[in-house]
Structure formats: C-alpha cells, structure tokens
Amino acid sequence: MATPRLVFVHRRTELQELLDRHATRGQAEFFLRTRGRSIHDVQERHDRLTAALASLRAAVPAEWRHAEVERADLSRFLLTPEDIIAVVGQDGLVANAAKYLSGQPVIGVDPEPGINPGVLVRHSPQAAARLLQRAALAGPVEQLRCQELTTVTARLDDGQELSGLNEIFIGHASHQSARYRLTTPGGQAERQSSSGLIVSTGTGATGWCASIALERGGRPLPAPTDARLAWFVREAWPSPVTGASLTEGVLAAGEGLRITVASDRLVIFGDGMEDDRLSASWGQEITVQLGERPLRLVA
CATH class of the missing domain: 2.60.200.30 (Probable inorganic polyphosphate/atp-NAD kinase; domain 2)
Incomplete structure (x- = not known):
C-alpha cells in the first residue's frame, strides 16, 4: 500500500469571510455591532477551528503525507485512493465532501466539541489525534474501522x-x-x-x-x-x-x-x-x- 496521505477539509471561518468583505478588522467589528453581534464570538470560533487544525497537523505521523483543501475548492482537488480524509467542521461539511469520494475513510472532527454536537463529526480534535497515532503504529487499514453510510x-x-x-x-x-x-x-x-x-x-x-x-x-x-x-x-x-x-x-x-x-x-x-x-x-x-x-x- 502507498504511503497514506491525510487530507484536511475545512471551510473558511466567518472571521475570514468578514475580513475578505470589509478589508479591516475595525470595519468588520463595526458591521457586526450594527447587527447586535460581537466580534469576540466570531474570533473565538475562528480560534477554535485554527487550534483544531494545528493539533491535527502536529499529530500527522512522520511518514505520512498531508494536504489541505477548503470546501470551495473540493470539486477541483485531486483525491487519490490512499487518502484518509479528516473533515474539520460541522456535519454539513462531511456531506459536502462525500460526493467527491470513492471509498476513502472519513474522520469527522468537531472543532467545537460540546458546543453544537454533530452526528457525522464524531471526534474531538484530541480523539482524532490519538486515532491517527494508533493508525500509524498498526496500519491505517487495521485501525480505521468504518461505518458505511448509504449515498x-x-x-x-x-x-x-x-x-x-x-x-x-x-x-x-x-x-x-x-x-x-x-x-x-x-x-x-x-x-x-x-x-x-x-x-x-x-x-x-x-x-x-x-x-x-x-x-x-x-x-x-x-x-x-x-x-x-x-x-x-x-x-x-x-x-x-x-x-x-x-x-x-x-x-x-x-x-x-x-x-x-x-x-x-x-x-x-x-x-x-x-x-x-x-x-x-x-x-x-x-x-x-x-x-x-x-x-x-x-x-
């Protein structure tokens, strides 16, 4: 079997999209304030996703390859049979990725465990990191036991x-x-x-x-x-x-x-x-x- 490649799938955070639209943090903060929202909540969600991705990157076994792709680029990203997909986000992101897969195992990672529990994102970042470490020791095929969901x-x-x-x-x-x-x-x-x-x-x-x-x-x-x-x-x-x-x-x-x-x-x-x-x-x-x-x- 070829060396596994771990592919992180995520989407741009609300903070990133706000900065794309309003150019500066101050303008984004003003926009949110006019709608009764605080930029601190948006920043916290951004930080949780960033931290989840960082912990998973650190857990990638040394001999594995890895790559990242945003939701908007999934249709143009070339996936290979030896890929293992780590979807970091909400349930909907797992569904978005599913249509482009051909049997690759998917690890659903919830960057905000306990806040808005999902059905398809079943692992916390820490649990997913431990899973990857065990897979590296015993081989990904043996460790990644999968449930097959109908499409x-x-x-x-x-x-x-x-x-x-x-x-x-x-x-x-x-x-x-x-x-x-x-x-x-x-x-x-x-x-x-x-x-x-x-x-x-x-x-x-x-x-x-x-x-x-x-x-x-x-x-x-x-x-x-x-x-x-x-x-x-x-x-x-x-x-x-x-x-x-x-x-x-x-x-x-x-x-x-x-x-x-x-x-x-x-x-x-x-x-x-x-x-x-x-x-x-x-x-x-x-x-x-x-x-x-x-x-x-x-x-």
Whole structure:
C-alpha cells in the first residue's frame, strides 16, 4: 500500500469571510455591532477551528503525507485512493465532501466539541489525534474501522452523474414548476408539474426529507446504513395534462426512479450545493438510485 496521505477539509471561518468583505478588522467589528453581534464570538470560533487544525497537523505521523483543501475548492482537488480524509467542521461539511469520494475513510472532527454536537463529526480534535497515532503504529487499514453510510446517485443518459450523502434534488433552478414524466420501478408513469423531487438517504432523513415526510403523515424513513432511499415529489400540480398520484415511495437496491425532462431545463444537485450541479434539457432522462460508493465514516 502507498504511503497514506491525510487530507484536511475545512471551510473558511466567518472571521475570514468578514475580513475578505470589509478589508479591516475595525470595519468588520463595526458591521457586526450594527447587527447586535460581537466580534469576540466570531474570533473565538475562528480560534477554535485554527487550534483544531494545528493539533491535527502536529499529530500527522512522520511518514505520512498531508494536504489541505477548503470546501470551495473540493470539486477541483485531486483525491487519490490512499487518502484518509479528516473533515474539520460541522456535519454539513462531511456531506459536502462525500460526493467527491470513492471509498476513502472519513474522520469527522468537531472543532467545537460540546458546543453544537454533530452526528457525522464524531471526534474531538484530541480523539482524532490519538486515532491517527494508533493508525500509524498498526496500519491505517487495521485501525480505521468504518461505518458505511448509504449515498444516492443521479445519472443522466449522456453518462454524467452526481452523488449526495443526504439527498438529491431535481427540479427547476429557481424552484418554480418543473415539468417531466416520472416512471417508478414498478413501471407506473405519470406526467407531472411540481416544485421538484427529493430523493433522500437515511442520513438525510432528519433534514429536508423529514419535513416533507412529516407533512405526508410521517412515512417511515430509512436509517443511514439502510440500502433504501425515500423519494418525494414536492407540490405536484394536478391539471388536464399532469397528475399527482405518484408523489412518494421507496427505492430498494437495484431499483431506479426515472425522470424524463419535459421542459426547457432542469437542474440536479446534491446536499444543498446548488453551484455544483448538472443540467438536463428537454427529452433527457435522469435515473436516480442507490449510490455505488457509500461514505466510509470512521466510527
């Protein structure tokens, strides 16, 4: 096995973004004060993330390589099979990174343990540092025991595809009415006009998908490791040419939900990352099914 490379994934802090926008600390402080906030809270969060990254850098085994990438640059960063990913931030950052991975183990690190506990960022910086040290002694494969979380993939008929850890959205770019033909795994088909579709994993079943399921009477949703997906059509509009009878269901392994575009253009994006999306034009077919690459989250 090649020498492991530890890749730190993080996002710019609010303080860094404020300084980018306002140029000086004084201007940033004035901006926050006009909105009833203090720069001291922003500074504290910045310091906690900086300290977490510093402690993890110091824990990288001497024989390992390491690199860093910000969230905004993930789509342009070249990952390799021997990489181990350390996501330092909130749960959403793990989901953002998941779509670019192909089986690399992910260590979710919470830079603010105890303040805003996450589900996917399960390690404190100190615990993650100890984990890396143990992995260096016994070998990363033996030490990094992973839980495989289900992903969802949308594939266009021209070969393009996009994956998500939480959910995939298909609809109009501005969330206006999208027109398409929906075909279920059982062969039922219906022309629809709606606010779009959500296809969710068990990890995403506590977010966007949960709010839709609650409105529909609380349909049971899959668990994060279940090989099932839940799908929902948002606000289907019945008319003389469109229906609203096929609006929810479950996809098991090997099953696909097919959407044939019947409007100028629809967009497909995962986990709320609207800037990283696919576009499908009139007549194109989109198939959504279980992802072939689960997220390997270090337990």
